[in-house]
Amino acid sequence: MLAQIKGKRINMNEILTFRDGAEVIRLGQGTWYMGEDASKRQEEIKALQYGIELGMNVIDTAEMYGDGSSEKLVGEAIRGKRENVFLISKVLPWHASSKGTIAACEGSLQRLKTDHLDLYLLHWQGEYPFEETLEGMMELIRQGKIRRWGVSNMDVDEMEKFYSITNGDTCAANEVLYNLSRRGVEYDLLPWCKKKKLPVIAYSPIEQGRILNNEALMDIADKHQVTPSQVALNWVLRNPDVIAIPKAGRVEHVESNYKCLSLVLDSEDYQALDRAFPPPTQKKRLEML
Numbered sequence: 001m002l003a004q005i006k007g008k009r010i011n012m013n014e015i016l017t018f019r020d021g022a023e024v025i026r027l028g029q030g031t032w033y034m035g036e037d038a039s040k041r042q043e044e045i046k047a048l049q050y051g052i053e054l055g056m057n058v059i060d061t062a063e064m065y066g067d068g069s070s071e072k073l074v075g076e077a078i079r080g081k082r083e084n085v086f087l088i089s090k091v092l093p094w095h096a097s098s099k100g101t102i103a104a105c106e107g108s109l110q111r112l113k114t115d116h117l118d119l120y121l122l123h124w125q126g127e128y129p130f131e132e133t134l135e136g137m138m139e140l141i142r143q144g145k146i147r148r149w150g151v152s153n154m155d156v157d158e159m160e161k162f163y164s165i166t167n168g169d170t171c172a173a174n175e176v177l178y179n180l181s182r183r184g185v186e187y188d189l190l191p192w193c194k195k196k197k198l199p200v201i202a203y204s205p206i207e208q209g210r211i212l213n214n215e216a217l218m219d220i221a222d223k224h225q226v227t228p229s230q231v232a233l234n235w236v237l238r239n240p241d242v243i244a245i246p247k248a249g250r251v252e253h254v255e256s257n258y259k260c261l262s263l264v265l266d267s268e269d270y271q272a273l274d275r276a277f278p279p280p281t282q283k284k285r286l287e288m289l
């Protein structure tokens with residue numbers, strides 16, 4: 001039931017299947033900064049619920065966001081809809097000892113008012129050895145508090161380190177900064193993940209709005225009679241191993257993002273985008289926001 005999207009005019013292969021068979025729609029929803037402004041709260045909840053209704057069921061949050069206020073808002077938005085949501089949260093690196101990971105997850109579950117997460121990520125690398133974090137993750141799986149674990153902001157060398165430790169290769173996803181203006185990962189990280197059949201979750205897929213005034217992007221949007229953000233999202237999703245999680249705090253933005261799935265870009269568009277946002281020609285250290 002999870003991977004079901006409303007409407008029929010979808011042209012992309014919109015479903016991603018995790019290694020364990022779980023299926024999600026590749027267009028999800030981010031929640032950074034949600035729940036921090038009381039005047040926006042109801043609209044944000046409505047936006048998330050509308051996204052779930054459309055089938056954008058991956059919801060990404062973190063204990064870090066607003067010190068738990070994003071998780072609380074998500075908990076409210078998904079009440080009565082939990083089975084339709086693929087819920088992701090993240091542990092802060094300074095909580096990511098073995099015991100700390102378990103305690104942080106329990107805090108997230110409380111705020112989210114749920115008994116399990118579908119995916120729990122180490123937000124970025126910190127002081128604790130990966131072995132310790134992984135021990136906590138494996139215990140959370142044994143206790144049924146998370147279905148799978150993964151990482152975020154990890155470059156190839158860090159992924160190699162993870163994969164070299166026991167159970168490290170059970171990692172379910174890597175969530176990284178990826179959009180038209182942040183293409184460094186195309187050089188080595190995306191190919192590495194593809195080889196390992198490791199799904200990539202692209203965060204800030206429209207660069208928090210900063211790329212939307214780009215001339216090439218606007219020209220392509222005009223040509224297809226869509227918006228620059230729809231072109232940018234569709235472009236991120238051209239890779240079938242990638243999930244994009246735009247954050248939209250308004251219903252009209254959710255609606256607009258959803259429609260990116262119907263867009264078909266042609267080779268001329270891709271070439272124009274490559275000229276405006278050149279692909280990497282050498283290794284670039286992974287960027288993060």
Ligand SMILES: NC(=O)c1ccc[n+]([C@@H]2O[C@H](COP(=O)([O-])OP(=O)(O)OC[C@H]3O[C@@H](n4cnc5c(N)ncnc54)[C@H](OP(=O)(O)O)[C@@H]3O)[C@@H](O)[C@H]2O)c1
Binds near residue numbers: 033123175
């Ligand atoms: N793992 C990590 O370290 C990490 C880091 C950063 C982000 N993330 C995750 O990735 C999610 C997405 O990234 P992000 O929030 O940084 O940036 P983003 O999704 O690239 O951009 C969000 C901004 O774009 C606007 N927007 C959304 N849809 C739009 C549309 N159709 N037209 C015009 N503007 C639109 C939003 O406005 P409104 O809110 O007003 O709709 C918001 O200001 C986060 O929310 C978070 O869940 C993870």
